[in-house]
Amino acid sequence: MSLNLDEAKITAEVLTTALPYIQRYEDKLIVVKYGGNAMTDPELESSFARDIVLLKTVGMHPVVVHGGGPQVDSLLKELGRQSDRIDGMRVTDKSTMDVVEMVLGGSVNKSIVNLINKHGGRAIGLTGKDANLIRAKKMLMQKIGADGSTQAIDLGFVGDVVSVNEEVIRMLISSNFIPVIAPLGVDNEGNTYNINADLVAGKVAEFLKAEKLMLLTNIKGVLGRDGEVVTGLTPKKVDQLIEDGTISGGMIPKIQCALDAVRGGVKSAIIVDGRVPHATLLEVFTNEGVGTLISRDVDSALS
Ligand SMILES: Nc1ncnc2c1ncn2[C@@H]1O[C@H](COP(=O)(O)OP(=O)(O)O)[C@@H](O)[C@H]1O
Numbered sequence: 370m371s372l373n374l375d376e377a378k379i380t381a382e383v384l385t386t387a388l389p390y391i392q393r394y395e396d397k398l399i400v401v402k403y404g405g406n407a408m409t410d411p412e413l414e415s416s417f418a419r420d421i422v423l424l425k426t427v428g429m430h431p432v433v434v435h436g437g438g439p440q441v442d443s444l445l446k447e448l449g450r451q452s453d454r455i456d457g458m459r460v461t462d463k464s465t466m467d468v469v470e471m472v473l474g475g476s477v478n479k480s481i482v483n484l485i486n487k488h489g490g491r492a493i494g495l496t497g498k499d500a501n502l503i504r505a506k507k508m509l510m511q512k513i514g515a516d517g518s519t520q521a522i523d524l525g526f527v528g529d530v531v532s533v534n535e536e537v538i539r540m541l542i543s544s545n546f547i548p549v550i551a552p553l554g555v556d557n558e559g560n561t562y563n564i565n566a567d568l569v570a571g572k573v574a575e576f577l578k579a580e581k582l583m584l585l586t587n588i589k590g591v592l593g594r595d596g597e598v599v600t601g602l603t604p605k606k607v608d609q610l611i612e613d614g615t616i617s618g619g620m621i622p623k624i625q626c627a628l629d630a631v632r633g634g635v636k637s638a639i640i641v642d643g644r645v646p647h648a649t650l651l652e653v654f655t656n657e658g659v660g661t662l663i664s665r666d667v668d669s670a671l672s
């Protein structure tokens with residue numbers, strides 16, 4: 370078979386364009402949160418897995434934290450049950466916790482691990498309970514009523530991250546593994562908690578001082594009042610958009626943990642459209658990126 374020179378030229382150009390990005394991120398840690406809503410199409414799932422393997426192969430250190438909210442909903446439905454969400458958090462009683470653990474720590478985690486490994490990676494799946502990776506405590510949610518009074522809301526076994534055992538992650542990374550983490554945590558008494566996956570990804574990125582936190586979701590980015598993607602956000606603007614209801618539901622914890630992560634030392638956090646094939650690569654290997662960027666100099670970012 371003879372070499373097609375035109376095709377070869379394009380390939381060479383693409384590879385050369387990638388070089389500065391490969392050099393820039395060499396040996397750097399990139400935390401990718403893979404949301405349940407982005408796991409809907411087998412081709413997209415494959416392109417995600419290949420992107421992760423490629424990042425690792427060229428010398429970066431991807432760490433995957435996954436969600437799986439819609440997958441938990443499906444099993445609950447099959448069981449003839451449902452659960453409420455308050456500001457994006459699933460109210461989790463004991464029996465819901467069992468289903469959450471089964472789905473997130475079981476089928477969802479293992480299918481991502483399997484897919485990455487099928488594409489030549491060395492993924493290893495763990496939940497926040499393994500090696501006490503994620504220490505958690507019960508989340509205390511406060512709601513402010515219309516009259517200004519504060520109301521405490523009990524979400525059951527929903528947790529906040531207290532700490533992340535970074536040693537475990539670093540050990541896996543240095544042995545060339547790709548950690549794939551399910552968003553469960555454990556407290557000192559051994560209680561298991563269901564933790565929003567964005568929160569876990571943000572804290573993992575923060576504890577490991579990651580270069581980048583990428584939150585893959587099912588929307589183009591954070592949409593402003595006019596329905597257009599907002600490319601850069603300030604904390605003040607985020608507060609305004611939450612207050613007037615423009616940012617709601619699952620986007621609330623997502624944007625808040627992106628802000629917390631950059632305040633905590635992560636260089637940049639990006640909310641990316643996981644429905645775009647190779648969204649992860651596009652974000653790392655292009656200047657423009659895709660979605661909404663929250664960088665460390667967030668106070669001077671576009672609003
Ligand atoms: N201002 C906004 N911009 C973008 N999405 C928003 C906004 N407000 C609410 N959302 C909702 O947040 C969802 C993303 O959160 P979520 O469903 O929890 O995603 P994931 O499962 O990927 O974590 C979007 O699909 C959208 O319905």
Ligand SMILES: CC(=O)N[C@@H](CCC(=O)OP(=O)(O)O)C(=O)O
Pocket residue numbers: 403404405406435436437438439441457458459469527528552563564565566567619
């Ligand atoms: C407390 C809480 O809400 N936990 C989430 C954990 C999974 C998750 O965050 O999944 P996505 O990223 O796909 O939404 C849940 O039970 O759905």
